[in-house]
Structure formats: structure tokens, C-alpha cells
Amino acid sequence: MTTRVRFAPSPTGYLHIGSARTALFNYLYAKNVGGKFLLRIEDTDLARSTDESTQSILQGLAWLGFAPDEEIIYQSNNADKHRAAALKLLEEGKAYRDFTPKEDIGDKNIKQAIADKARQNQGVKNMRDNEYRDLSKAESDAKAEAGEPFAIRLKVPETGKTVFEDAVYGLLERDYSETEDLVLLRSDASPLYNLSVVCDDIEMEITDVIRGQDHLTNTHKQILIYEALGEKPPKFAHLPLILAPGGKKLSKRIHGEIVSMTTYRDAGFLAAAFRNFLALLGWSAGEEQEIYTLEELIEKFSLDRIHQSNATFNFDANNPKRWTDDKAIWMNAEYIRTMNLQELLPFVKTELKSAKLWRDEYEDDDKIWFEKTVDLIRERFFNLKDFSTQGRAYFSEDFDFDQAAIDKNLKKFPDLQTWLPELAERFAPMEDFTHDAIHETVGKFVEEKGTKFGVIMNGARALLTGLAVGPSMLAVFETLGKEKSILRLKSQIAWNL
């Protein structure tokens, strides 16, 4: 039997970082064993599901490169089948109609209300204690025919326990007494989550369910449904959760954009880098290597090397430099400066295009220059955005000057206001404007003026790039070329800032 796994998000928001990691693990596992990776949109919560969310999730998955191997399943399309399954269980006496009026838990603080209720019921309420559980079929049918509203609940056996072997957590048990007679069908006849999941997983012939450990108790409930339905449950693997700093739940509401995949795409992350980072959150190959290609991840992935403890996604909302996890930022930078240049180029092109800095010559007459320049400046970049911000001076005459660079490297040495234009004059007659020749010219100039190499170079850097940091100035002169170097050395704009 071929392995079939599924990623089953509910479209109530953008693709969450934890969901993305679940999708990644499902994907890696499927590919590792030569199985299929499927996608199911769990849009049964009509009130919260939106088409916009679905699109956002699909985009996020596409960005990460996880294409489903079969057509996408929309759970809401299967409601009839789920309903039929519940009715079948009712017919077989494995479920019963509950005529208890629907309870209205207040809309806010639902979690709290549920916990409070559970506390109150503690010790006084038996999970099997429902006056309609053992109603005779005739009575139940009569009430239903009379039009009394009812929900259908699963008849969980009085004694026993659910047991399953989790690929990550090992043998897990839960006594039936801890599990309520869960509702399968609402009084409006719409199916509930656990029923829908089980029915769809059966229909999709899912062999391995890999999901967050927040589903651990659901798994016990779902096994009960599998058993009632006379089906064999799939294998389960529960993943540790990704938490916010302080060990709190990482939530969309509290932590905002940081949990959304689109944020990373828009911030100039390479999907490959982020994927790599995600893979190492809760899993490791048990070796010191940390940078992996997708192929390597697929090859090395295994469920038994997934952790059992939750991971903290570290960031500091108040510090722009650490707006997201340090290691993710580092990994993206690592990818940018070490990946194959030809693979990086298309991303740089896209970035420059969106910043209106792109010129078609970069792929034609100026191809060699462009590649050399990208290769030069990527050394110190952290994300794709840097090519159009920090790197702007390499692609446009219209760039900003960093005030600190001006003050520290230019204005602090007033002589530079005449020296730099003078240096430009020395450049003018040069025929060979390359590294060594420039070095020689600047060297002589420095000697003449009785100053230091650094003073000239740092001042020139401020003028030519607007920044205090960057690659070797000799390389900058060379890549910018004689004309631009002269023009910018002579420019007085920065002196007036």
C-alpha cells in the first residue's frame, strides 16, 4: 500500500508558521517513502472560513514549493457523506439522538468558559450520563418524527480505553471515562470536525496522519469513530508545537504578522531558506550539518527523529533587528551569500523590478557586470530586499545617504570636500580602471596629501554608496566604473545634508 498523507488546514486566516511546518513534515515524509502528499481544505466552519484565506494558504504552500499530488479536496463538499455516516451509526445503535437543547456558551472567552464548566462538572458528572443515551429506538424515532431537534452523539463504550502507537510520542492511552459522547451531527444536521476528518481520511485512503500535538485528544475521539465505523485507523504522528517567546501559544491575534508565511515572503526571505529553518524546528538529522537542500531533507527525514518537546520561535517585537527568529534571519543570509549565483539572480531580478530598478540590459549587454555586482554585494546582505535598499546605489543614481555615514566618514574630515573631487580628476585620465590600477592611484594620492588610506576610502564609500559599510572600496570603484565614480566623487549633495 502506498503511503498517503494529507495536510488539512482550515481556511480561517493566512498560512500559519506552525501549519507550514506541519505541511513541510507531511511533504518530507511522503517524498521520503515515495508516497503522496495530499491537500484538504477543512472549510466546514462556515462562519469563519473565507475564500481569501484559502487563496492565501494555497499561495503560501506554493511559495514553499509543496504541490499536492492529487486534486485538492474541499471538505464542505463532502458534508452529505459525513451526514450519511452519522446516520448509519445511529441506525446501527452506535450513536444516539440527543434531544437536550443546545447550550449557548457565551461568545467571548470560550476557552475559559469551557474550563470553568469542566471544573464544575469534575467528579459530579459521568461522561455517559445523558438521559437520551439509552432511549429506546421507538421513543427516539417518535420524538424525532414529532420534530424535536436533536444532535447525534457517538455512544462511547462504558469501559475500556483507546490505545495507539504514536510515531513521535510512543504508546498513548486514554480511558473511555475521560471521553464524552462526542457530537457527530449538530441539530442543524451539519457534521462536526472529528466526524468529517475521519470520513475524509478514510475516503482519501490516508495511511499516515501527521499533525500538531494539539490534536492528541482528538485522535482518541477519532479512533472511537474509526472503530464504530468498522475501519482501521491510520498511523499517527503528532508534532510538537511552535510556541512564542515565554512559552506561550503563538497566535495570530496576539503576535500578528509574524506568524504568517506571507510576511516572510514579503520581507525578502528565500523559500528554500525558510523551509530549511522550519525543518530544524522540532526535527534534526542528528548530525552537525544544518544547511540542507530540499533533496537532502527528503532523504534524511524520518518521523522517529522528531522531538517531543515544543519549540520556542524566538523574536522581539520591540527590536526591528530581531523582528523574527535570529536563526531564520541568519539562515536566509547564509543562503543569499552562499547559494549558486545563477539561482539567486532571478530573485534579485524580481526584487529590482518591484523597486523599479531593473533594466533589461542586465540580462543582455550588462549581464557580466550585473552578475559580478550581485556577487560582490550579496556578501553582506541578509534578505532579498537589501538588493534594492542597501544595494540601491549600484543600480541607480537616485539613492539616499545615511546621515551617520556622512557625519562619521565625510564631514569629520573637511579636507575631503576638496580632496575627493581632486581624486576624481586623477581617475579621469586612467585607461585601466581596475582594482590594482585604482589602488595605485589612490595610494599615490594618499601619500601626497599625507593622510590615511582609510580616510579617503571611507569618505569615498559614503559618497559613492551612501553607506558606512559595504564591500572593499577598490571593488566598489571598479564595479561602479570610472564615469560614475568620478561623478559621485565630485557631487556636493552629501555635503549639504
Next chain:
RNA sequence: GGUCGAUUCGUCUAGGGGUCUAGGACACCGCCCUUUCACGGCGGCGACACGGGUUCAAAUCCCGUAUCGACUACCA
């Protein structure tokens, strides 16, 4: 409250009774390189939650405690 799960440097992690004076990565700090630096090189700081067992030997096994998390819905 109950059930279940987890607990190694600030963070991600290696570790599965002796090789652990606990290894790596990120971050941080210092030095070097250098015309600058966010590159690179070298080094430093820094952890087995606590208490009991078991054992010749425990980060590793067992039991308690603490802490954290999930779940506890006619949400998904």
C-alpha cells in the same frame, strides 16, 4: 479542576547508563584580518528544572514535586 504530554546553554538542538570536565548552530562578547562592515578566521560566555531512589556508574532508567503546554465546544 481533570486527563495527557513535555522539561539539556537566552533560542534551535546533539545525547538513549560509562567515550559528558555535556558537542554543534544562532545570538552575545573579545581578538585577528582590513580602507569600513553586517563577510571570514580564532577564542570566550553559557545548560542537564528540583528532590528522592535503582546502579560500581545516571543528562540518560524509576518515583515524586515544580513549571510549561495541549485538550477538556452542537470550534476547527
